[in-house]
Amino acid sequence: MHSQTVKAERTLADDFGPTARSIIAHYYRDVSIEIIGDSIAVSSASVDATQKATDVVTHLLSTYRPTVERTIVPPNPLASGIPLCGCSDRFESLPGFFINGRDWITEIQDILGLLQKHFSDLTGGRHFAVPSVINAEVLAQAGYLNKFPQAVSHIYRLPSDYWQTASASTAVYRSGDESQNLEHGRAALNPVACFHALSKADLFVETPPSTVSIQGSVFRHEGHRHDSSRLGEFSVFELVHFGDASSCTDFFDQLVKSFSAIFSEYGLPIRVATASDAFFGEDALLRRRMQMASGGKIEFRVLLKDNTELSIASVNQHRDYFVRAFDLGTRCNIKETACAAIGLDRLAICLRGLRHDK
Numbered sequence: 001m002h003s004q005t006v007k008a009e010r011t012l013a014d015d016f017g018p019t020a021r022s023i024i025a026h027y028y029r030d031v032s033i034e035i036i037g038d039s040i041a042v043s044s045a046s047v048d049a050t051q052k053a054t055d056v057v058t059h060l061l062s063t064y065r066p067t068v069e070r071t072i073v074p075p076n077p078l079a080s081g082i083p084l085c086g087c088s089d090r091f092e093s094l095p096g097f098f099i100n101g102r103d104w105i106t107e108i109q110d111i112l113g114l115l116q117k118h119f120s121d122l123t124g125g126r127h128f129a130v131p132s133v134i135n136a137e138v139l140a141q142a143g144y145l146n147k148f149p150q151a152v153s154h155i156y157r158l159p160s161d162y163w164q165t166a167s168a169s170t171a172v173y174r175s176g177d178e179s180q181n182l183e184h185g186r187a188a189l190n191p192v193a194c195f196h197a198l199s200k201a202d203l204f205v206e207t208p209p210s211t212v213s214i215q216g217s218v219f220r221h222e223g224h225r226h227d228s229s230r231l232g233e234f235s236v237f238e239l240v241h242f243g244d245a246s247s248c249t250d251f252f253d254q255l256v257k258s259f260s261a262i263f264s265e266y267g268l269p270i271r272v273a274t275a276s277d278a279f280f281g282e283d284a285l286l287r288r289r290m291q292m293a294s295g296g297k298i299e300f301r302v303l304l305k306d307n308t309e310l311s312i313a314s315v316n317q318h319r320d321y322f323v324r325a326f327d328l329g330t331r332c333n334i335k336e337t338a339c340a341a342i343g344l345d346r347l348a349i350c351l352r353g354l355r356h357d358k
């Protein structure tokens with residue numbers, strides 16, 4: 001066993017350990033982290049992994065700020081946590097990617113239909129399905145590539161004139177030799193659905209304030225940590241609002257109420273809390289900008305049987321972050337934006353757990 005110790009310069013908040021563990025676990029499966037007072041001990045069987053993980057912990061210490069969380073709506077004191085039961089009509093194809101059976105497909109479509117209808121007054125029936133692929137340039141403009149580079153799956157393609165440029169004698173596709181010919185396609189699998197609507201707001205909005213609903217597949221690379229509730233591919237329903245400070249605040253308040261009502265109608269044991277992400281590895285300017293972007297984030301968390309929680313939805317006030325990122329002020333007179341998203345797979349898993357428990 002190899003071990004290294006890093007000393008923190010200030011008192012560590014309670015959530016440092018879980019955050020550090022979850023980030024380290026993304027790449028180094030067998031590295032363990034122990035926090036003793038203001039020291040962090042990193043250990044594993046491999047010298048190399050211990051050294052690399054120690055570097056990450058040192059870096060994390062310099063950029064980490066504790067998460068300030070506030071419960072807005074406490075869970076019903078009579079509610080008990082629900083189990084995450086296995087789904088017999090879903091089969092894992094790759095870690096985090098599922099082949100879904102008929103009941104699951106129907107369940108997701110039913111939920112989508114209900115949500116679309118529920119919010120049709122708000123959206124005026126403007127509902128869109130977004131593609132699974134997004135221009136990587138949009139992710140860069142949105143700050144996502146800098147903030148979560150490890151969560152993005154890039155798409156690489158052979159040049160389209162591959163057969164013309166290969167000479168007659170070498171015009172044989174050699175499997176395993178792709179690295180010679182690959183070009184970065186400047187595209188990625190979609191890690192956030194609403195970037196499609198935000199970056200192309202001029203196509204969606206005639207006169208703000210305006211709200212549209214979207215549905216789509218979202219892809220997050222979670223290292224080896226994929227499981228039935230931490231998916232590599234999942235589907236979302238989102239409401240995206242384009243307007244100004246006051247219309248975005250109204251949207252935010254209205255959606256927190258609507259989501260609370262929907263989830264309590266389902267009978268889910270929910271806690272509503274403020275959230276912010278622990279940032280890792282970005283510069284101070286980006287941190288400040290992203291904190292402004294997540295200035296208002298409310299999460300809806302379902303209580304599980306093992307006393308953990310599963311976040312199934314969030315309402316987000318972006319302020320003018322995306323207006324500046326995508327130049328929406330000059331392009332279409334938008335001053336601020338906000339969005340509200342529900343993870344359909346997690347909601348469906350929780351509804352199954354609830355039924356299982358009854």
Ligand SMILES: [Zn+2]
Pocket residue numbers: 193194195238316339340341
């Ligand atoms: Zn969004």
